[in-house]
Amino acid sequence: MSEPNKVESGLVQAPVIEPGHTFATVTDQISSIVLTRPVSNGWVFGFGLSFLLTMGMLYAIGYLFIKGVGIWGVNIPVGWGFAIVNFVWWIGIGHAGTLISAILLLLRQSWRNSINRFAEAMTLFAVSCAGLFPILHLGRPWLAYWLFPIPNTMQYWPQFRSPLVWDVFAVSTYATISALFWFIGLIPDLATLRDRTDNRGLKIVYGMLAMGWRGSARHWARYETAYLLLAGLATPLVLSVHTVVSFDFAVGIVPGWHTTIFPPYFVAGAIYSGFAMVLMLAIPIRKFYGLEDFITERHLENSAMVMLATGLIVGYGYVIEAFMNWYAGDPNEGFVLWNRLHGPYALSYYALLFCNLVLPQVLWIRKFRVKPFWLFLISLDILVGMWLERFVIVVVSLHRDFLTSSWGMYYPTRWDWMTYIGTIGLFLSLMFLFVRILPMISIFEMRTLLPEAEVKSE
């Protein structure tokens, strides 16, 4: 591991951990949030509000089950609507967690150690929210298991030539591997909680979850190998997931969808929005739980730079998309661009360009990369922009395709909004529970960053 606290080549960078910490202080500070810190009013309020939104979502879903997808704004020609917009948005957000935990691990970016745990939790919860939408969108959600190759009396099997079936495999594999990666990372910290708590009941719960972890050198060696292999497997997986999501569009022939730029452009967009969500979570968490020593300016700035870079890739995607609309010479493709700029949904396209392309350019200025307040606002802007991008791709492409006779408009209903906002509530409720129940920063990986963790050879 490189020396994370070193000042690098003339550039004074903020340290990954503020100086003065030891194994004991790191352990105590992170585990005390779970074990001894009383529940604050702010937490109760935040959780209560999120939980209320979740209840709203359950109400909307209950009504959907009774009435069917007709309560949503979807109809021909826009059959996908909010459900797929939100699905792509949420799954994209999840990608940053895997990027931080797996890809940055392989690249030996040790600063990731203090944000990977809750970024992985974010992945898991975002994928849970994402997974709801395609299932609800099925129309008969109780038949969702038909998507899997399960032997059945109808002798029916899935169609493996369809990207929608690929998506089922990609997303379910992604959810499984993310959950495993998160859990395996938690095992040593669960052992720490087991050993630190005085509460008999908690000791049993954490003890069961830690599975008798005792930190043996042999165990650590296998553990590190498994963790590294899992990271190596998760890296192509995460890239494949959003690629497959983009195939849902790109394999179709709808103008505006049928393009080869989609896979890389979707992956970059996913990481772009994911880092925005990481920052929107990290900034309040570090403030309210006093974790500025562990989530330092360095983390904020690095994340901001990742956003800037991926934002430029996304911008490149927009430019190439528009260029190809013109260069391909296909009148229907050319119309896509005209329709985006002048059609009834033009406002969403301009808003998307402003949110994703124009405003984030302030990140070139260092002040906006390190000041939590500004970074929070820019992240919010990016999340809105990326949602609009999916809206433009799904709705604006579908509502006017080849035949003018089949044109139509899409208007989301209150049930669309309730379901969407409800999943934000679900996501936040799960995050609120997570920060109270499990260590939100990987304690054992933080210990490895301390100077005293180094084995001095004589």
Add this chain to the structure above:
Amino acid sequence: MKRDILYGVMAEFKTPTELVEAARATEHAGYKKFDAYSPFPIEELSDAVGFHKNGVPLVVLIAGIIGCLSGYALQYWISVIAYPINVGGRPMHSWPSFVVVTFEVTILFAGVSAVLGMLALNGLPMPYHPVFNVPRFALASKDRFFLIIFYSDPKFDLASTTKFLQAMGPRSISEVPG
């Protein structure tokens, strides 16, 4: 078995450097059955306790190959044999469209086996272990480093082994009941 009386002798150290040195010295002194415990992974330590055969990569490789083959076989069997759908006379065995799911199933098998294989080879879950009987061992998940020489080691002798560990300047020494 005699193990019922005593499991081993355990020494506690304050820094990872002390632990790695102690582990090396223990191996040098001819002990075969000993182990070290640390609150975070220490690269040098697995070597110092004489751990060289890491079975995890092989497990993952085998599971990955099985996943790859079964993922492809599943799609071939369904698309060609069990449920063939003729769309405009296109070939049933349309392998390019099977690549994605084959890849995903490979990753799924390999990833699950990495976790289960690691746990199985480590003998986890194991809620009870004799080392937990030492009260100070709770610090092994916080900031202390432990070395244990097992009673089952042929060279083990309570008096001389304790003396051997004592010579390395540990913070404490405890007998681990079996």
